[in-house]
Every structure is written in structure tokens, then in C-alpha cells.
Amino acid sequence: MTSAPTGRALPARELIAALTATFTGLPERAGDTAEDGPLGWDGYGRSRARARERTGEAEAVVCGIGDVGGTEAVLIAFEFGFLGGSIGESAGERLENAFITARDLGLPVVSLIASGGSRLQEGMCALTQLQRVARQLVRLRAAGLPHLAVLAGPVTGGGWAALGAGADVRVALPGAQIGFAGSRVRPPGEDPRAYTAEGQFAAGHIDEIVPAAGLGASAARWLRLLTTPAPGPAEPPAALRAMPPPATGWEAVQRAREPSRPGAEAYLRAYFTERAQLAAPDPGLLCGFGLRGGRSVAYVAQRGTATRPAGFRAATRLLTLADRLAVPVLTLVDTPGAADDAEAERDGVGPAIAEALAAVAGARIPVTTLLVGEGGSGGAAALTSAGHMWVTPDSYYAVVAPERAAAVFKRGPGEDASMAEQLRLRPQDLVGLGVARGIVPMG
Structure with missing residues (x-):
């Protein structure tokens, strides 16, 4: 050797x-x-x-x-x-x-x-x-x-x-x-x-x-x-855009999909004074540790793309390490969903999601979630801390994207907007349903 x-x-x-x-x-x-x-x-x-x-x-x-x-x-x-x-x-x-x-x-x-x-x-x-x-x-x-x-x-x-x-x-x-x-x-x-x-x-x-x-x-x-772990839960970041809650479900979807909307990197820059990233082979996900107020907070941040199995595994590694070192975790959710192509299936997207879900659910340290864009189905749920999620005014969360929901119910493409209403996916809907704790204000 x-x-x-x-x-x-x-x-x-x-x-x-x-x-x-x-x-x-x-x-x-x-x-x-x-x-x-x-x-x-x-x-x-x-x-x-x-x-x-x-x-x-x-x-x-x-x-x-x-x-x-x-x-x-x-x-x-x-x-x-x-x-x-x-x-x-x-x-x-x-x-x-x-x-x-x-x-x-x-x-x-x-x-x-x-x-x-x-x-x-x-x-x-x-x-x-x-x-x-x-x-x-x-x-x-x-x-x-x-x-x-x-x-x-x-x-x-x-x-x-x-x-x-x-x-x-x-x-x-x-x-x-x-x-x-x-x-x-x-x-x-x-x-x-x-x-x-x-x-x-x-x-x-x-x-x-x-x-x-x-x-x-x-x-x-x-x-x-x-x-140097922070002593308690990570506080949710402030919103980076000031705007009233969306009037309709479709408006919420369109806001969350705007290319100019602040994404994970903008939120991480505003939140931390120093960061170091762990490996994440999925370019649509960032994870690592950062300093806020001189103390360490771990983070997992989706970047608006479909999260691949390697991304979920990187998130699980981060969550497991942070839990062992007693470092609180912040997750930023922004994905249309998990990758579901044939390559993702061969790479074990289902087991990778299961491991991430278990890592969040089993964490002994506090995990805070902020929805900063799209919250698509299981790809978003895998990194969401139940009962500890906040949302921004330009986000939505749905069991599945409106277009896919319309396809499931054999609706026409013109019914995407009405499907968005039925899904009750707006930020204020999520708070009303008890899924989110609140809409974060502008910092």
C-alpha cells in the first residue's frame, strides 16, 4: 500500500x-x-x-x-x-x-x-x-x-x-x-x-x-x-424584499419564480459575517458553517433548482455533523422539487430524501427553516423543520407545483392558476394552516 x-x-x-x-x-x-x-x-x-x-x-x-x-x-x-x-x-x-x-x-x-x-x-x-x-x-x-x-x-x-x-x-x-x-x-x-x-x-x-x-x-x-456553537436556535433571516402578501395563489407562484428574486446566496451573505462550505456535488445546494454574532450556525440552502440525490446526501452529512457538535442549523428552502429523472432514480433519490427527512426529524439540536422561494413537494419537505418554519412574502409551499397538480387531475394548462388557489400555497395561507409560524419582515 x-x-x-x-x-x-x-x-x-x-x-x-x-x-x-x-x-x-x-x-x-x-x-x-x-x-x-x-x-x-x-x-x-x-x-x-x-x-x-x-x-x-x-x-x-x-x-x-x-x-x-x-x-x-x-x-x-x-x-x-x-x-x-x-x-x-x-x-x-x-x-x-x-x-x-x-x-x-x-x-x-x-x-x-x-x-x-x-x-x-x-x-x-x-x-x-x-x-x-x-x-x-x-x-x-x-x-x-x-x-x-x-x-x-x-x-x-x-x-x-x-x-x-x-x-x-x-x-x-x-x-x-x-x-x-x-x-x-x-x-x-x-x-x-x-x-x-x-x-x-x-x-x-x-x-x-x-x-x-x-x-x-x-x-x-x-x-x-x-x-463555537450558538447557544440556541438560529433566528430566521429577515426578508430581503418588502412587499405585501400576494393577492392570489398564482401571484405567489410567479413571485417565487422571478429570476430577480433574492436567492439563497443573498440570504447567506446578509446573515453571516464569515462562512466555510462543505462539499456539495449538487450545484443547486449549499451547506456549511457560518458565524453570526461571533457564534457558529450550520446551514443548508437550496438554490432554486431541483435537488439531486447528492444534494440530499450532502445535507444529511451537514445535519449529522452539526447535531454531533451541538451547532444549531438554518435551512433555506427553495426548490421546485426533487430531481425525478431516470438518473436521479438510479442514484437513489428516494433513499436520499428519506435520510434527509430522518436527519432533520431526529436532530437533537434546533433546526430553523426559512422558505425563501419555491417550496416544491418532497424536495422541500426533506429540509423543512416541522413547527419551526418561517416564510418570506415572495415564497410559496405546495404539496406539488400547480402545473403538476393540474396534470394529476387531468386539468387543462389554462387551469394552473385556479389550481394554485385550491392548493392554498400563499405565505399567509401557510400561516393560517399552521404550517408556517409567520411571515418574516424586511430587515
């Missing part, structure tokens, strides 16, 4: 210095007592000795505590120059100790990863370290503490599958090699771009690509957002 670098991998101490100037190392073992490891691999002891001499490190993992932009955190840094940053028993013990320390002190964890995966010279004894790491990740989550991974690259094999991909937030350096298969073992003829930070970002597996010079600022921002 051990991979060779595609470019110069940053040394562990250089990665640490990019984040903090106050690093204090944790007590660590020097390494295995057996000269050639648990398998008696010929020459393994000599290889480790050369690695120690070359890097100045006793193992492939360096662990300690440091202040990252005002947030104290446990730092785990991999030294790729030490046998490709591979994970054996000694490295696994260091990783375990770092996570235990984080739980004991109530600190977040930042992993700076440059690892080819399991150390071949230790065989199955190395591979079992993946379960050891996974167990510690589960316990960190149960303690409500966040884990940020900085993928410095190369990050392959178990370094990616067990530690990097298992983090709550994943940040990568540009051009870093990232993938389960390293360059020496992947199938021939494969597109190498799929194994890069940019390829993983496009697929939605990485949240942000940051140059090395920006790592400190990025890590500080994420830690601030993940560790």
Missing part, C-alpha cells in the same frame, strides 16, 4: 509550523523493540534507522498540542520521508494516544496527513491499525469533538480510507495525490486526475483546496466554526 510521492511532500515539522508556533509534543515511544519488526522482515530495522537519520523523527507520526488561530487542538502530523508516512504498530499507538489525549482534554483534532497507508514490512499487524484508528474516530465523535484532516499528500491506502476520509472536514493542498489506490498499485490506464485533490474535490469527497501558505488561516477558520 505504501506509495511514492508525486512531488515534494512537506515534512511533518513544516506542516505543523504552518498551523502553530506553540507546538508541544506528546510523550511517544521510540519505535518497536524488535529489530526487524513483528514479521522479522529482513532489513526492516536498517530501513527504519536510515529513516530516523534522514528525517530526524523516531516514527512516521508526530503528535502534540498547539494553538491554531486561537483554538487549542491536538495535532497529528505525518512524516512522509519516514518510510512513506506508512502506518505500523508504533505509528498506530501514537495515533491512538493522540485521540485519547484529545478526548481527555476536550480538544479538537487536526490531522496533517502524508501517508502511503499500511506498512508492508509489518504485514497484517500493520493492517489491523486501521481498525484501531477507526475505533478512536468513533470515540472522538461520541465525545462531540471535531476532526479536521489536512491532506498534504500523497494520501493513499489506509491513510486516506481510515483517517483522511473519516474526518469531519477535509482540506487538501493543490495537486496532492489522494485516493485509495497509490500510483504503484492502481489499475493501468486509469485517468490520474481522479486520484488528485482536484478530482476528489469535484467528486465531493474534499471540502476545500488550500495552498500551503493558507493552511493556517483555513484550519483556524474551520476550528473556530466547529467549536
